[in-house]
Every structure is written in structure tokens, then in C-alpha cells.
Amino acid sequence: MLENKIILGSEEWCSFPELGIPAIKARVDSGAKTSALHAINITPFVKDSENWVKFDINPIQNNLKTVIHCEAKLIDKRIVKSSSGFREQRYVIQSKIKIGTQDWEIEMTLTNRDSMGFRMLLGREAMSGRILVDPEQKYLLGQTSTEQLKEFYINSTQLKSGLRIGLLASNPELYSNRRIMEAGEMRGHEMHFLNIKECYMKLDADKPEIHYRGGKILDYFDAVIPRIRPSMTFYGCALTRQFEAMKVFCLNSAGAITQSRDKLYSLQLLLHHGVDIPTTGFANSPLDTDDLIKMVGGSPLIVKLLEGTQGKGVVLAETKKAAESVINAFKSLNANILVQEFIKEANGKDLRLFVVDGKVVATIQREAAAGEFRANIHMGGTASIIKPTADEKRIAIKAAKAMDLKVAGVDIIRSSKGPLLLEVNSSPGLEGIEGATNKDIAGEMIKAIEKNFKWK
Template identity: 70%
Template sequence: MLKNDSDKIIVGSEEWCAFPALGIPAIKARVDSGAKTSSIHAFNIHPFSRGGTPWVSFEIHPIQKERRTVVRCEAQIVDRRLVKSSTGISEKRYVIRTPLDFAGETWDIELTLANRDSMGYRMLLGREAMSGRMLVDPSESHRYGSRRTNDEVRALYGKHEQKSTGLKIGVLASNPDLYSNQRILEAGEERGHQMKFLNIKHCYMKLDAETPEIHYRGGRILNDLDAVIPRIRPSMTFYGCALTRQFESVGIYPLNSSQSISMSRDKLFSLQLLLSSGLDIPTTGFANSPIDTADLIDMVGGAPLIVKLLQGTQGRGVVLAETRKAAESVIGAFKSLKANLLVQEFVKEADGKDLRLFVIDNRVVASMQRTAAPGEFRANVHQGGSTSVIKITADERKLAIKAAKTLGLKVAGVDIIRSRKGPLLLEVNSSPGLEGIENATGKDIAGQMISAIEKKLGWRRPLGTMPEDPEMLLDEELA
């Protein structure tokens, strides 16, 4: 029922909402009259059919910046709608209708289901839900319900903590506090898996024909894992790949194999493999002796050119030589240190920009453009560069997928530049960072990595609260 302005509820910029039909007694919402439709955080979204009617089951983390509390929900699907996110990306989302309890009143509103883990709020209250009932005063907040701590909100949910009933998955890496490693652990836990961070330096191996083993500091044997996700820093490539091979030898599935990681880390070998598969790269030269420097410079078209250390990573060990004299000086300096290097043509029209395409299980699941910081020639977020969402071409998509396949990588960050000749492949990273691309695109990349393991091992999440009804079959068309 529509109200006069004097009777409307005055709300602030953020308010507490409740959805009794979904089992959500309190969730903090960002009040946004600029958004048409309301949205709520949802993951593990599974469409199904009940009595011939489309329904959806999903899970919610209702508490800000907290993943331990999980509420499982079911609702009838009223629509599947194309929605543009705040990052400018359009995606199809399921739409449900459910009663909203607010300020002592109850009315039905529509909610789109979207993973909002990268957003500031687990819910957004849009203008359709407020129309005829609310007025917004952006200078205020929590007009209905005082500010609450996470502990106070958690008490409202009782025992809703996620139980680990799924796969046993190890993250083989060096830094447990790194954003990418944290996100992978969280993504696995929220899907009900038992996640374990494994420090590469704390692992050791027993090589034995009958009982090969991997041990962890303190004597724990790791042979009971179902899968490992290698996240090996360049300085640990040799030992990290040896450990990954050991996991493979005892039947534990690695998301990226030891062989694929080894190939990707050898820049010269990987470029040779990519070229043999018909993939285009910038013209590149390699020589072992500084005596051949002049010819090396000429073979890539002369200065300006790029000099790269074979062992460099994240933009380190990459130098732009703008003149022939500068190129000779840089190459000579690196060679005097007995460092192996590549020289590569400088693609001026790239204008300090490159593309990072994230490939999982032979699909490009996300892409972004990286732009160099002022005064820099190379796009690198680790050196002050910026990121933005970009639409890639069909050729760029094919190039990224074929590059990952060539090196045998299930997960890869493929770097591409745009040139007059078309897209050129720069590098393929076997342990790509997640922070930049998740923040730029708003996509749950870590969750898709876990899904790739589930698919490979044939694991399906139990539908739990959904009744065992023969009519409740997953609708693949809706999915």
C-alpha cells in the first residue's frame, strides 16, 4: 500500500533488514536509491524443479567480513534477469521474491542473487523495494536497529557454522597471509571442504617404492588429501615442483601439475612451446654470449626494446632500453652477472597497457586491462599500475585458452598485448594472483578454482535441506 510522504519510513544510508522466510533475522543492507533492484549475497546457487515450478537453493554469509556463519535458503524463481554490476559487467542473475521485515512492517520484495563477497555489504536495498514506502536520508544510518557487533549478530543465528564434509584440499604455498591464498582457503571452506594451508618449506618427502609419503612438520602424513593447489613462488620452483610430483605419485590430484608449472616457469622453453603451437609472441631473441649483443639487438628490430631476465617475476627484471647504446649497456650489465635474459621487440602501440586473462579448466572466466603507472612503460599493479574491466575479442580468448592448453595448465593467468599485427602473447603465469582480477571484475575466481577440482574429482555438494523428491531434478537449462 502506497503512503503519503509524511507517513513514509525515513531510512539512512545503511539499515538492518530481516527475511524470515529465508531464515535471516538480520543482515546489514546498503540503501541505494540509484540501484533499481535489490540484491543479496548468495553462493552455491543450484536451480531445481519442485512440482514443475523452478526453484533455487543457495547459501548466504549474512555477517559482514565473516564466512563462518552460513544460512542455507530455498526460494521460488520469479525471473532470470540481466543485471549490470557496479563494475560495469552484465550477468544473468536469478530473481526471487520474499517478505522483507523492516521497522515493524512486512512486504514482499524482489532480490537478485549475486556473490557480493568483494562488495562492502552483503545486501543492497534498491529503489523498487523502497518505492512508495521509504524516503532516504543519506546523512544518517541505522535509524531502525542500533549498530551491532558481529558477535551480537552471530548470536541471532545460533548454530549456523559451516561444517567441513567435503574434500580434503591442501594449498601448497609459502605465505598464508597472502590475499590469493586466503581467498582460496575461504572459498573451499564455504563449499564445505576441509582446507589446509601447507607451507612448502615445512613439507618433506619419503621416496619409497612401496610406501611413498609426504610429511608435514611435526610428523603428520599428508597422503590422505584429495587434491592440492600449488601456489609456488618463483624462488621455490624446484622444491615446490618436486613436492607436487610427490603428491601426484601417491594419487593426489594437483590443480596444476608439476610438469605444467615447470614448463611455465622456464620462460625460454615456454615461448618455444607456444610458438610451436602456432601462437603469436613479440619477436624475441636469446643469446648466451655478450659478444653477440649487436646481432641480438638487430634481430628484434633494434631499439627501443625490452630486456627480460628469465627468472624475473611481477615486473621485476624487465627493462626498457630506449636507445641502442642503452640496450648494449643493459645487456652487458646482465651478462656480466651471468644472468640469462631475453630481448624482445617493444610494441609501442600497446601504450603501456596489457590484458590479463584468467583461464580455469580451458575457459576464460575473467579478464582485465592493466595500465602502467605514470612514467612506467609496463603495465604492472605491483608497481603502481591500475586495472579496469575490458571486453576481450574472440581471438584474444582463443589465444589465452590455447596457451594454457599448450602448457597443460588448468589454472593460468595469460598476459596479452594488442598490436597492429593482432594480439601477442607475453607470458603465461601458473600461480596468478587473485586480488587484482577479483577486485576489478567482482567475480569469485577462487570459488571457480575449487569448482574445477570438484568437477575433476566428480564431487557434488549434497543438497542438504532440499527434500528427496523425484521431481526436484537440477534444471540444466536454468543452470
């Protein structure tokens, strides 16, 4: 009967008590079949032998600091066509919606609605038999003011438990740094970008200090995320050690970063922990070039300048003559070099496994662009999702643990002898792997910091 139905405008406020969402603005759209709720960091899991899903939501449009962590029983997975014609597979949950004084169970899909005007879309399936829509009206059941929203969300655990986190790096515009800042703010933390070059320190046994531009003393941080470019390793690690002396939790320690940047020592350390690497020779401007080449199985082989950074100083020598020429060129520099066997069957591909707090959170396969060679770091080429084997995951976790890194990019190559480790990166980039996998790796880094502070 018409008299028993609720009349709504095209926009209304509603709530989801079971999800802990006290107020969210909804677009009431009878043209849409399915309801949809904004969600990020969507992760399925098993609870009491049933399939559930957990997700985060920023319930207020254009407000990334207010975050609600939700979980609900998973009832379905569906292919949904968006208003733009894009098809995507979405998780479907069921929860009680409350509008005005009435509440009832509805189904809704979970999807990122950052680009949309509303965090919630109420479709006709949820309205059937209960609602009439007057598209010319808005907020017929009441408007929620900014003051009310503050009251609703001021006591959320996310706001109460926010940490002060510093990102120690060089370039605030770098994708990885922007994502980490965003991820921290979205989880309710106070984020500060600290430019390495603008920090200076006071060495004192009783009261060590770090000062920032203008003489500001940095004595209020709970945690620091060091993202140190290779050229700033010495000073960046000195600052990280100073933060550690001030009892600030550092996501990667100065000692771990320092040893990861020493190519020779890091390989020796990994071998000591039982991690296999390609056969490698090391020399300081060798006199016996011929024996060094034989040591790693002859040509083709890879020659690396030990002090090289970001893929520079890495050469593929396809013949013995080419290898001798490259090695002799480095001899003239009196340089330390690594000579490493070339894994032909890898066909220019390697894997990057991203490890956070002892877990592999994402993996991609990287392939060099046609006609190009990239060793360890692919500055070009393509990245694609790939499922690592149990052995590859085990190696990546063991490597990060051996280097004492909570965050690491572990590069592995597949060979006829099994997976071999190429390199462990203590400041791995996020752009390629987040873009390929669509995973919130920056959020995983923030979660690793939160885990350390649970005792508080």
C-alpha cells in the first residue's frame, strides 16, 4: 500500500549500525538495480569456516582522515556493469540499513567510489516494496550537519589511536612518498614529510635531538618510515640511527638499510642464511681476468660495478671478448666489481616480491622492453601479476628476515636450478607494483607500524 511506503528525495542520509557507520550520504537511484557502498582495502578472509570480507571506508566525501574498518559476511561475488559501462567483479555483502526511523536488510556491492559524488548508492532492489522516490526533493528525512558529523565520528577508534608518523625521504612528489602519506592519513594518522637534507642532529648521551629547518626540534614522533635514496644512504642512515636513539620506532632500521646497500656484504649475508644466488665472483680490478670469467661459467655474463646505484654500472657481456673489455674498463677506474652468471632461461624476466612485516603482500613479473637489457632493476619494460610459488615466497621472506628488513622488495629470477635471489631493496618503489596488482601496499606499511603500537 502507498501509505505504508517511505518517500525519499534523490539524496538522503542513512546509517549502517552493524558496520559501525553512523551516517553516510546516499544517492537514491531507481535507475540502478544494485546498491553499492564505497570500500577500499577489500580483503576476503575465513571466519568460523565461513567466507567474510573486511574493508575500509571513508564515509565522508573528500575526507580521507576519517576511516571506518568494517567486516561482513560474504554472500556473493558478481560481475557488475558501472554507469560508465565498465564491468568489474565485486564482493557482495548484506547489512541492515537505517533511514529515518525504519531499518531493513539490503544487499550491496563493495567498490571504490572515490570518483563518484556519493559514498553510497541505493538501488531499486533495496527499495522494492518500501520506498517511493520524489526526484525533485532532497533530504526529506532530515539533513545531517557538519557539527553532527563531528559528534558521530569524533569518538571513532581511528581518530583516537592516530599516530604521529614521519616520512624521511628526499622528494615529496615521488609516487611512493605521496601514497605513503595518503595511506597514513586515510588510516587516521598525523603524517609529516621530513626532507633528509633539511634535518640536522645534536649528538648527546642524555638528550639526543634532531632539528629541522628553522630550528624546530623533532621530538614528537611515534614512528618514522625511512625512504632513503642510494645517494643519501650515509646521511639518511645517520638520521635514522638518531631517531632510534630517541626511542622512535623506525619501520626499517639504519643497520638493515646500511647492509642492504652493500651489494657484496648483502650477498654474503644471504648465502650465510641459506638463500641461493646466481654464481658470483668479486674482485678489485682483477689481474687474472680470464680466471674470473671462468669462475662464473664463462660468457655470457653480467658485470656490476659494486658502487653502482639504480641499475647503473650493470652490463651484459655476451662474449668472452666483450666481458674482458668491460672488466678492463672498470680496471682503469680501480673499481670493485661483481661478475655474475647470466641466467639465459629467464629470458629477460624477473620477479619482484614485496615483503611487509614478514609477509609477501604482492608479486609482479617484470620484463625488459624489446631489445633492452635490465639487470635487477627494470627501468622500462612491462609488469604483470604473477602468482609466486611457495618456494619463491619462502625465499623472499627468508631474505627480508636475513637482512632484518620489515619492508623489502625482493628480486628473484627463475632458473633451471630453481629460484635464485638477485637483490634485496630496502626502499622499493610502489608505483609499478600497486599499478599492476591494484593492492594498497602503502596501507600495508602503515598497518605494520600500527601493529607495533598495539600494546599502547
